[in-house]
Amino acid sequence: MNRAWLALLLGGFALLVAASVVGAHEAHAQDAVAQPAEPPTAWILASITNGVMVVTFFAIAAYLWKAIYEGGQLTANPLLTGMALIFTTCAIGHGMHFEHTILPYYAPFLGLGDAQEAVAFGTWAQTSMAHPLLILVDIVTAGLAIWYFTTRRLQAELFEGAELSEDLREREIEARRMHDSIVQSTSEALLLLQMGDEEAATEALDASLQESKEIVDTFLAQGRAVRIAPGDLKLEDRRQRTPG
Amino acid sequence: MTGTWWIGLGLNGVIGAAFVVIGLMLGGQLTRKGQWGTNRIGAVFTALVFTCGVGHLTRAFLLAGPTFGLFGTAGVASRVAFADWHVWLADGVTAMAGVFYVIARTRDKDLLQTTRAFEDFRSRRERAIRIHDSVVQELAQAKIALEAGHHDEAQAALQEGLQASKRITSSVHQLGDESHVQSSKEGVESGG
Numbered sequence: 310m311n312r313a314w315l316a317l318l319l320g321g322f323a324l325l326v327a328a329s330v331v332g333a334h335e336a337h338a339q340d341a342v343a344q345p346a347e348p349p350t351a352w353i354l355a356s357i358t359n360g361v362m363v364v365t366f367f368a369i370a371a372y373l374w375k376a377i378y379e380g381g382q383l384t385a386n387p388l389l390t391g392m393a394l395i396f397t398t399c400a401i402g403h404g405m406h407f408e409h410t411i412l413p414y415y416a417p418f419l420g421l422g423d424a425q426e427a428v429a430f431g432t433w434a435q436t437s438m439a440h441p442l443l444i445l446v447d448i449v450t451a452g453l454a455i456w457y458f459t460t461r462r463l464q465a466e467l468f469e470g471a472e473l474s475e476d477l478r479e480r481e482i483e484a485r486r487m488h489d490s491i492v493q494s495t496s497e498a499l500l501l502l503q504m505g506d507e508e509a510a511t512e513a514l515d516a517s518l519q520e521s522k523e524i525v526d527t528f529l530a531q532g533r534a535v536r537i538a539p540g541d542l543k544l545e546d547r548r549q550r551t552p553g
Numbered sequence: 554m555t556g557t558w559w560i561g562l563g564l565n566g567v568i569g570a571a572f573v574v575i576g577l578m579l580g581g582q583l584t585r586k587g588q589w590g591t592n593r594i595g596a597v598f599t600a601l602v603f604t605c606g607v608g609h610l611t612r613a614f615l616l617a618g619p620t621f622g623l624f625g626t627a628g629v630a631s632r633v634a635f636a637d638w639h640v641w642l643a644d645g646v647t648a649m650a651g652v653f654y655v656i657a658r659t660r661d662k663d664l665l666q667t668t669r670a671f672e673d674f675r676s677r678r679e680r681a682i683r684i685h686d687s688v689v690q691e692l693a694q695a696k697i698a699l700e701a702g703h704h705d706e707a708q709a710a711l712q713e714g715l716q717a718s719k720r721i722t723s724s725v726h727q728l729g730d731e732s733h734v735q736s737s738k739e740g741v742e743s744g745g
Contacts, residue, residue: 380674434633476595
């Protein structure tokens with residue numbers, strides 16, 4: 310299955326490189342097409358959807374860069390860094406499309422280079438974004454981005470750190486393992502202690518302790534580069550108890 | 554003016570292909586695990602990445618269109634708009650990051666089988682610290698107290714450890730189908 314994805318990616322890549330090479334040979338062919346005097350008004354919709362994407366993608370990117378910075382994961386976690394780069398550059402790219410569509414309205418006032426050329430370029434950019442298919446995809450993408458943020462905010466308790474999506478099955482297995490090993494054996498130790506069977510209680514307690522240590526090890530290790538700073542594993546909220 | 558649009562075509566094609574592949578990878582796992590209905594965040598995120606891919610592929614088709622007499626003014630306008638080197642730069646980095654992500658993900662055997670986009674090591678470490686602080690420490694204290702013959706103190710520490718482990722278990726298992734752990738949980742609560 311994974312090879313199929315890679316084949317699809319490489320196939321698409323090869324096809325587009327070929328199209329690019331063909332395109333390079335007739336690059337100037339369209340210069341003769343006259344610039345549209347008035348772009349379709351649908352560009353306004355495209356501009357708004359691009360604006361929404363800029364805000365949401367930058368917000369997602371900010372989450373990710375914060376996690377990279379705070380966890381020192383820039384080189385240790387390539388998938389996180391890759392995803393952060395994707396969202397950052399997507400936000401910048403859509404930001405440029407947004408900026409190009411409004412170029413005709415502010416360039417003349419700011420004296421940015423040749424204002425007439427900027428207005429012309431902006432008009433082309435507006436026209437390029439006004440294609441119905443592109444607008445449809447942009448609306449769906451912007452809608453999904455808003456939906457994603459709203460849903461994520463409502464389900465905030467599920468997310469720890471910068472995770473963008475979770476695997477409920479894994480969480481379930483993790484919860485079951487913790488429950489079946491730690492909770493069960495600790496309950497057993499407590500019950501046995503209350504019944505006065507000290508030896509069996511100690512055994513159950515040892516099992517529980519061992520299992521919880523193994524779970525901690527599982528989280529920390531698994532061959533992944535995780536930095537543990539001095540003092541990270543200290544008890545933070547030790548309750549004062551009077552000896553029994 | 555439009556002589557370099559083909560760079561935009563190549564880059565948008567690569568970005569589109571990479572995003573569609575990422576969407577298919579995540580979507581495939583959602584389908585395999587039957588989580589399209591229950592894992593709303595995963596489903597929406599997957600759809601978001603997928604439509605981003607479709608958007609870039611659409612742009613690539615618009616750029617290629619005039620060569621085949623398609624898309625008319627919109628195609629030509631795209632070529633003008635994508636002749637700006639600033640746009641290539643952003644698209645170039647996105648394309649590289651997209652391909653890099655796909656390759657890195659296919660190499661990560663653990664992540665390949667999940668619906669997660671990546672794993673945040675920091676949150677993993679925090680979960681480990683939480684279990685260590687609240688459960689391991691309490692259980693260790695109970696063991697020491699038990700060995701020293703302080704039964705009351707051992708019981709108190711065990712109670713604390715038990716409560717903490719239940720709390721963590723339920724926080725880990727916030728969403729999704731709870732039926733799988735329900736039966737054994739009831740067993741413990743009645744026993745403990």
